[in-house]
Amino acid sequence: SSGSDENDVIVIGGGPGGYVAAIKAAQLGLKTTCIEKRGALGGTCLNVGCIPSKALLHSSHMYHEAKHSFASHGVKLSSVEVDLPAMMAQKDKAVGNLTKGIEGLFKKNKVTYVKGYGKFLSPSEVSVDTPEGGNTVVKGKNIIIATGSDVKGLPGITIDEKRIVSSTGALALTEVPKKLVVIGAGYIGLEMGSVWGRLGSEVTVVEFAADIVPTMDGEVRKQFQRSLEKQKMKFMLKTKVVSVDTAGNGVKLTLEPAAGGDQTTLEADVVLVSAGRVPFTAGLGLDKIGVETDKAGRILVNHQFGTNVPGVYAIGDVIPGPMLAHKAEEDGVACVEYIAGKEGHVDYDMVPGVVYTHPEVASVGKTEEQVKALGVDYRVGKFPFLANSRAKAIDDAEGVVKIIAEKETDRILGVHIMSPNAGELIHEAVLALHYGASSEDIARTCHAHPTMSEALKEAAMATYDKPIHI
Ligand code: FAD
Numbered sequence: 001s002s003g004s005d006e007n008d009v010i011v012i013g014g015g016p017g018g019y020v021a022a023i024k025a026a027q028l029g030l031k032t033t034c035i036e037k038r039g040a041l042g043g044t045c046l047n048v049g050c051i052p053s054k055a056l057l058h059s060s061h062m063y064h065e066a067k068h069s070f071a072s073h074g075v076k077l078s079s080v081e082v083d084l085p086a087m088m089a090q091k092d093k094a095v096g097n098l099t100k101g102i103e104g105l106f107k108k109n110k111v112t113y114v115k116g117y118g119k120f121l122s123p124s125e126v127s128v129d130t131p132e133g134g135n136t137v138v139k140g141k142n143i144i145i146a147t148g149s150d151v152k153g154l155p156g157i158t159i160d161e162k163r164i165v166s167s168t169g170a171l172a173l174t175e176v177p178k179k180l181v182v183i184g185a186g187y188i189g190l191e192m193g194s195v196w197g198r199l200g201s202e203v204t205v206v207e208f209a210a211d212i213v214p215t216m217d218g219e220v221r222k223q224f225q226r227s228l229e230k231q232k233m234k235f236m237l238k239t240k241v242v243s244v245d246t247a248g249n250g251v252k253l254t255l256e257p258a259a260g261g262d263q264t265t266l267e268a269d270v271v272l273v274s275a276g277r278v279p280f281t282a283g284l285g286l287d288k289i290g291v292e293t294d295k296a297g298r299i300l301v302n303h304q305f306g307t308n309v310p311g312v313y314a315i316g317d318v319i320p321g322p323m324l325a326h327k328a329e330e331d332g333v334a335c336v337e338y339i340a341g342k343e344g345h346v347d348y349d350m351v352p353g354v355v356y357t358h359p360e361v362a363s364v365g366k367t368e369e370q371v372k373a374l375g376v377d378y379r380v381g382k383f384p385f386l387a388n389s390r391a392k393a394i395d396d397a398e399g400v401v402k403i404i405a406e407k408e409t410d411r412i413l414g415v416h417i418m419s420p421n422a423g424e425l426i427h428e429a430v431l432a433l434h435y436g437a438s439s440e441d442i443a444r445t446c447h448a449h450p451t452m453s454e455a456l457k458e459a460a461m462a463t464y465d466k467p468i469h470i
Pocket of ligand 1: 012013014015016017018035036037038042043044045046048049050051053116117118119146147148149167168188280282283284315316317318323324325326327328356
């Protein structure tokens with residue numbers, strides 16, 4: 001059994017943080033075991049997060065384009081229909097192939113994969129309850145906690161994954177709901193709202209705060225909200241959900257202004273609760289070995305990802321920082337590099353964030369509000385996709401690039417892009433930030449024509465000088 005010989009590294013959790021850490025550890029020559037309870041590798045991201053949501057976003061976008069845009073491009077279809085089971089099957093196939101792919105990578109890199117629920121017995125021993133009802137003890141010099149996160153519930157609302165769903169249920173509905181109410185205007189709610197809106201649902205997003213996606217640059221957020229409204233998504237901001245009643249056929253929500261006031265009601269066929277995510281450490285036995293957490297339940301770590309217990313580390317959604325798959329992966333690599341006696345580094349200020357709606361919104365670095373709050377003198381350069389030839393050529397020109405640079409040095413502080421494929425375009429900006437580039441550096445870099453990327457170059461020109469095409 002895997003318990004007989006000691007590991008250099010044990011990773012608890014096989015999500016993007018855990019599986020990447022395990023592969024990297026093995027590549028560095030460390031004997032490594034990864035424990036995962038789900039029965040499949042890839043964690044939240046691959047099984048019920050990033051990947052299935054992007055599959056459905058793509059499929060629903062194709063349907064929406066076929067129905068509403070093909071004709072203007074001279075492509076005539078006599079009828080367009082949604083085949084939801086086929087759409088779900090394509091999503092499931094993508095997920096299945098990718099999770100199996102990670103198992104293959106484990107084999108290739110000689111990572112031992114133990115299926116089951118891991119619990120600490122001591123800082124160097126993990127007991128695993130296997131799916132078959134057995135138990136095995138895995139021993140290791142270093143243990144990395146990569147147990148991720150779970151859906152945050154709301155008081156008084158019971159998620160049944162049928163009529164009241166979390167993102168997991170929203171990725172697997174068996175019919176298109178007539179009316180979908182989304183509680184929470186974060187990126188997950190807006191992405192899932194977009195999927196079902198495109199497939200025909202009337203979507204209303206209820207949000208307690210005054211704004212959608214609070215981390216977004218304010219100016220870009222306003223344009224983004226207008227774009228979603230044009231797509232018929234309705235927003236009820238500064239609104240609190242008081243109760244949810246499932247006694248009848250549908251669901252009846254009782255709402256109240258966030259500041260207090262008269263109650264109203266709202267009907268829905270399906271309600272998506274997407275009010276955030278919380279670190280997941282249930283049943284792990286953190287108390288038993290004395291690992292410290294903060295008030296939100298996140299495991300506290302130092303810059304080498306070490307907890308207060310020597311030999312025990314934590315990475316990904318279970319520690320403070322952006323709750324994103326690529327951040328979890330970076331954590332995993334750096335943590336293992338420290339364990340191997342090397343250096344590692346993750347700069348949380350340069351983690352890109354993407355909302356995969358249409359258009360997408362992608363950003364890296366600081367928002368204008370943050371720069372203002374820091375009291376830094378800055379310049380802003382903007383370029384609309386309406387003036388970008390490629391976007392015009394394909395008739396998909398909604399959006400803008402906004403660059404914020406320090407006034408004195410021209411060093412780029414933040415870049416915000418709303419456009420089709422913004423999630424791909426942003427990486428030029430991520431690299432620029434990492435290299436401490438100025439807006440002039442981007443402006444003087446030759447960009448291929450005609451591409452959407454030229455909008456970034458023109459926005460850079462607008463930051464320190466003048467753009468050409470507007
Ligand atoms: P997780 O992926 O949560 O993995 C943790 C794993 O540990 C789980 O598989 C769990 O079963 C296992 N585990 C927990 N406890 C134990 C235990 N005691 N024993 C054994 N195994 C255990 N992020 C992006 O960057 N881009 C996106 O587009 C994106 N889209 C998303 C869409 C949705 C709908 C959701 C819900 C999330 C999305 N995310 C996205 C967030 C992303 O999924 C997470 O940030 C990422 O999965 C975190 O990785 P992790 O490895 O820290 O944890």
